[in-house]
Amino acid sequence: MASNKIPDVVIRRMVTYLRILREIPPGSKEYISSSEMGEWAAVNSAQVRKDLALFGEFGKQGVGYPVQALTEELVRILRADRDIPVAVFGIGELGTALVRYLTGRRRSDPKYPFVISALFDSDPAKIGTNVEGLTIELLESWSEDKNRKEVKIALITVPAGAAQEVADRAYRLGIKGFLNFAPTKLRLPPDARVLNADVTHQLQELAYYL
Amino acid sequence: MASNKIPDVVIRRMVTYLRILREIPPGSKEYISSSEMGEWAAVNSAQVRKDLALFGEFGKQGVGYPVQALTEELVRILRADRDIPVAVFGIGELGTALVRYLTGRRRSDPKYPFVISALFDSDPAKIGTNVEGLTIELLESWSEDKNRKEVKIALITVPAGAAQEVADRAYRLGIKGFLNFAPTKLRLPPDARVLNADVTHQLQELAYYL
């Protein structure tokens, strides 16, 4: 089991496998083969088997993987079975939209694990106002005592110039997972996990292929 | 030059190199070494040299890479020197935010290459209304004659269930680059380029490491 050092790329595919399993109409099929999963995920069937085998033996020879049981395993492995509090830093256009989108997802599906639990901004005009029932706070006012160490993931939606400072601060308060929408490479200690979601960067990648 | 088959991962790094070069205060330094660029991009210096060498010989031994000239080369290679029209499919919470964000970027920096040029939705109540001066249209009303083949990139911000159909339609109208925010794997012909930007997927990846 998860004997450490699972490559990042495997985790990314595991999330895809879980999504695929969840798209199967309940009760429609008891087993799914590695080749069928591979087809949906656009990866080789050996890849699927090897990825899953990193975490345990979930399949049955000659039959495939039990949909229900495998789904539960992946949910457990990927921590999709518990609420995960998320703080949003920078409540501008994009930050607001993400808050609305994520609270909406959660509202329509109580099993959706990500819960927006705090909003931060540096604009005095915004402090104290509400988005989706959450009050926007000044980052500086966030202290460890206020039972906030439970926040696990930061959405960084501040301007590029402020991103590093905000991330440093969030890290010091115990956050280890960062989804960074700002066009900056965040420099954080090795136990922090940063995923880049900078739209301009992605558009520029696409532009190369035109 | 670009003798085809440059790995995707190299293009991603090239975009990062360009961002780094642009962050250098103009006139502050004439040359930059591969190790300095590597430090900022968090990659090995040999990697930087090898990546750049795929496109030409831009450096000077013993000195480094000329900041100004290299910037211009990367701008050219990555097509950041021309306007690139983008259409947004699905003008909900997230779609609206992206339209506002991108038009704002463009307004404050006329050299920002991405121009939102069309908005589509399927909700009759939205058709004809305006976002940032652009009128929301019904996807079905989009035909090739209307001088729209120029649109190069699609932002897919429709719900998961509609994403594939919308992408198929966009592809048939000539769009080859897709930035997909819907939680679905798009299946498109091999000459299409799809980048995934599904926030839930990314959050779930981060959750594994908690």
Place this chain on the structure above:
DNA sequence: TAGATTGTTAATCGATTAACAATC
């Protein structure tokens, strides 16, 4: 049993890093 598919080992492929001659 016969057919199918897993789990895993071996082979291949590709990407990263080290090393160094060329040269500014």
Place this chain on the structure above:
DNA sequence: TAGATTGTTAATCGATTAACAATC
């Protein structure tokens, strides 16, 4: 020139794919 850094080849590393015995 002496020192530094490129461009590139060779070595390493890691990830993907093929192949197949085990077995349901």
